[in-house]
Amino acid sequence: MNTIPFSLLEKYGINIVSSEVAKDVDEAKAIAKKIGYPVVLKIATEQPIHKTELGLVKIGIDANNIERAFKDIIASAKEAKIQYDGVLVQEMAEPGLEVIIGVKQDAQFGTVIMFGIGGIYTEVLRDFSLRICPINEMDAIEMLEELKSKQIFSARGRRYNKSAIANLLLAVNDLTMKENIQEMDLNPVILYPQNSKNDYVVVDVRIVK
Secondary structure (H helix, E strand, O other): OOOHHHHHHHHOOOOEOOEEEEOOHHHHHHHHHHHOOOEEEEEOOOOOOOOOOOOOEEEEEOOOOHHHHHHHHHHHHHHOOOOOOOEEEEEOOOOOEEEEEEEEEEOOOEEEEEEEEOHHHHHHHOOEEEEEOOOOHHHHHHHHHOOOOHHHHEEOOEEEOHHHHHHHHHHHHHHHHHHOOOEEEEEEEEEOEOOOOOOEEEOOEEEEO
16 A cells, blocks of 8 residues: 555545655654654555554554554554555544545446445444446435435534535546546545535545556
8 A cells, every 4th residue: 555545536636634654663753743743643554444443543643652653553463464565644634524435336336436424433323325426416415415414414503515525526436437446435534614624634545446
């Protein structure tokens, strides 16, 4: 794994967190200093695994504990027999509403895009909507409206920019169609209330071409 998946998202105008893969502790320290502490460390792998459950993600890392966190992640990866290319040093995004966007190839329908509540609640709530690609703006808006928890996007004092979310879905659709993506997971995508600095930011991505 390297920074290519994030770079590919950036190519299509998708907001991403700053990140870079470190091969050793010294490189991790240099990257973290450049990004700015605190940072997030996570194993750099293409395997579809639950990184947090396996101890392969460390958040809120500062200069005093980055060496320990790096070594702990590598040790956990080796214990779990995970293939990896290093440790991803990543900007620590502000907390917000976590959603997931996924793309898969269906034997009957072809390329399918999914949008739903993400983060640690993805498998618990199973609140998502699906469309066959390519999608248009109306499809994207309908995907938001079909969620059982759709009221969360317009709750008093925490309204989210639905147009920005729809545009993100359209950008993912565009990327998928033009780059011949077989499978992709953006989880979590963190949404921020209107009038925030950013409408959203993608924190983690896995792409299979």
